[in-house]
Amino acid sequence: MATNDNNKFQAVIAHAKEYGFVFQSSEIYDGLSAVYDYGPWGSELKKNIRDYWWKSMTQLHENIVGIDAAIFMHPTTWKASGHVDNFSDPMIDNKDSKKRYRVDHLIEAHAETLPKEDAESLLASMDRLLSGDDFTGLKQLIEDNKIKCAISGTGNWTDIRQFNLMFKTEFGAVASENEGDNMVYLRPETAQGIFVNFLNVQKTARMKIPFGIAQTGKAFRNEIVARQFIFRMREFEQMEMQFFVRPGTEGEWYKYWKQERLQWHLSLGMPAEKYRYHDHVKLAHYAKEACDIEFEFPIGFKEVEGIHSRGDFDLSQHQLYSKKKLQYYDNDIDAATGKPYGNYVPYVVETSIGLDRMFLSVLSNAYEEEAIPKEDGSSDSRTVLRIPAKIAPVKLAILPLTKKDGLPEIARDIMRNCQDEFYCFYEEKDTIGKRYRRMDAIGTPFCITVDHQTKEDNTVTIRYRDTMTQERLPIDKVKELVKEKIR
Known part of the structure; x- marks a missing residue:
C-alpha cells in the first residue's frame, strides 16, 4: 500500500x-x-x-x-x-476569489481530506466524467461534494471550460x-x-x-x-x-x-x-x-x-x-x-x-534522518542523502585534518590528481565530524581525511557515507577505488 x-x-x-x-x-x-x-x-x-x-x-x-x-x-x-x-485542460474559476483551478486538481485535493473509501469513490466518479468530457457533470460533482475554494472559502463556481496550456x-x-x-x-x-x-x-x-x-x-x-x-x-x-x-x-x-x-x-x-x-x-x-x-x-x-x-x-x-x-x-x-x-x-x-x-x-528516495547510537548509550543523529554514487553531485571530499603541518598541501595534491575524473570537494573549516555531516547532507559517498600519519606512510582514511565505516588506503589507490565505485 x-x-x-x-x-x-x-x-x-x-x-x-x-x-x-x-x-x-x-x-x-x-x-x-x-x-x-x-x-x-x-x-x-x-x-x-x-x-x-x-x-x-x-x-x-x-x-x-x-x-x-x-x-x-x-x-x-x-x-x-x-x-x-x-x-487543454478543464478549468473552473471561483467567482469570489477569482482564482482558477484545474478541475482534476481541485477534486483530487478535496479527495485527500476524505476517508479512503470516500476518496476512491469520488476519484472514480471524476475519472468517468473526465473521460466523457462531461463538464456539466463535473461541476455538479464539485457542488454535490461541497468543494470550496481555498482562498475565499466559498463554492461559488463558474462553469467549466477548456484552457490551452501553451505559452x-x-x-x-x-x-x-x-x-x-x-x-x-x-x-x-x-x-x-x-x-x-x-x-x-x-x-x-x-x-x-x-x-x-x-x-x-x-x-x-x-x-x-x-x-x-x-x-x-x-x-x-x-x-x-x-x-x-x-x-x-x-x-x-x-x-x-x-x-x-x-x-x-x-x-x-x-x-x-x-x-x-x-x-x-x-x-x-x-x-x-x-x-x-x-x-x-x-x-x-x-x-x-x-x-x-x-x-x-x-x-x-x-x-x-x-x-x-x-x-x-x-x-x-x-x-x-x-x-x-x-x-x-x-x-x-x-x-x-x-x-x-x-x-x-x-x-526523495535518498533522504534519511538517521539515529546513530553512541558508546554511552545515548544517540546522535544525522541527515543523509543516500544518492547512488554514480550520479552523486560530489563524488569525493578531500578533508585535511588541520590547516597546518603541510596537510592542506597534500590534500590539494590528491584533489588535483582526482578532479579530472570526477567532481571533488575540498574543505578545511570546522571539526572533521562537522565536515562529515555536511558531506552526508549533500550525498557525497566518499570522504578522504589527510592526517599526520599520511606524512609518515602516504596513506589516508577513506570514510563511506552509507555505513560510516573507515579504512586506511595508500594515496595512489584513492582515484582508482572511487572510479570503480561510481561505475
Whole structure:
C-alpha cells in the first residue's frame, strides 16, 4: 500500500533549499509560482542524471542517435500535432476569489481530506466524467461534494471550460499589424522537434529502421495549478526518445521499451519495490498502447516516465500539413510477398521521462534522518542523502585534518590528481565530524581525511557515507577505488 508522508516531503523540500539543491526562482522578489532554480549541488545532480540517460540511449544503443532541436518552432508544427486544438485542460474559476483551478486538481485535493473509501469513490466518479468530457457533470460533482475554494472559502463556481496550456510569444523585432502573424509558442514538449527532423536525421546519420532519435531539453506548460514542489512546473526538462519501427512490429517494441526503461531506473540503484506500471485505460486517439512508470514519492505513487505506442500519427500529420513526404524506403524483404517492404510512414514507440521528476524521485528516495547510537548509550543523529554514487553531485571530499603541518598541501595534491575524473570537494573549516555531516547532507559517498600519519606512510582514511565505516588506503589507490565505485 502506498503511503502519503507529507512531513517527509516537506523535509525534503526544506533540505533541498538549505543545502543548495533547489531554490525558488526570483526568491528575492518573492518568487515566481511553480518556477525553480537548481543550485550548486542540484545542477550537478540534474546533469548527472541527464548524462546517465543520454549515455544509456545514444552510447549503449548503436541504433539511437541524438539531436538538440530549437525551442521555437514554426507555429504550424503545433497545429499539425494537435496541440493548438487539443492541448487543454478543464478549468473552473471561483467567482469570489477569482482564482482558477484545474478541475482534476481541485477534486483530487478535496479527495485527500476524505476517508479512503470516500476518496476512491469520488476519484472514480471524476475519472468517468473526465473521460466523457462531461463538464456539466463535473461541476455538479464539485457542488454535490461541497468543494470550496481555498482562498475565499466559498463554492461559488463558474462553469467549466477548456484552457490551452501553451505559452505564446511574439517572434521578431517588429510588431505585425495583423494580430497573430508573429505569434509562436514555447514548445510544450520536445518530441515534435524529433518528428520534424526525422528525414534529416535518418539520411545524415544513415540510420536503418528500427532506429531511435533522442533529445533532452526544456518544455513549457502554462499550468494553472502547479504544485508539489518541482513535480509539476511551468518550465521543466524532458528526456525523450522516439523509436521508429516498421508497421506491424510496434507491439513487440512497445513491450521491449516498457521493460528496458524500468531496468534503467533500477540500474541507478533505485529500489524495485518503489516502482510500478500503470497501464492507460483511456488512450489518446492516436495511441495503440500506453503506460506510465510510477514511482512511490512521499506523496504517493506518481508518474515519472511514459511509454507510448503512437502509431504513424505524428509523421503523417506533419506530412499532411507540410506537404513534404516523411517516409522511409525499406529494402528488407517481406517474407509474405518476397518483395521489399518499400515506402511507408514508420510507426513510433515513445519513451518520455521528466528530468525534474526523476531528480525529485532520487532526492526523495535518498533522504534519511538517521539515529546513530553512541558508546554511552545515548544517540546522535544525522541527515543523509543516500544518492547512488554514480550520479552523486560530489563524488569525493578531500578533508585535511588541520590547516597546518603541510596537510592542506597534500590534500590539494590528491584533489588535483582526482578532479579530472570526477567532481571533488575540498574543505578545511570546522571539526572533521562537522565536515562529515555536511558531506552526508549533500550525498557525497566518499570522504578522504589527510592526517599526520599520511606524512609518515602516504596513506589516508577513506570514510563511506552509507555505513560510516573507515579504512586506511595508500594515496595512489584513492582515484582508482572511487572510479570503480561510481561505475
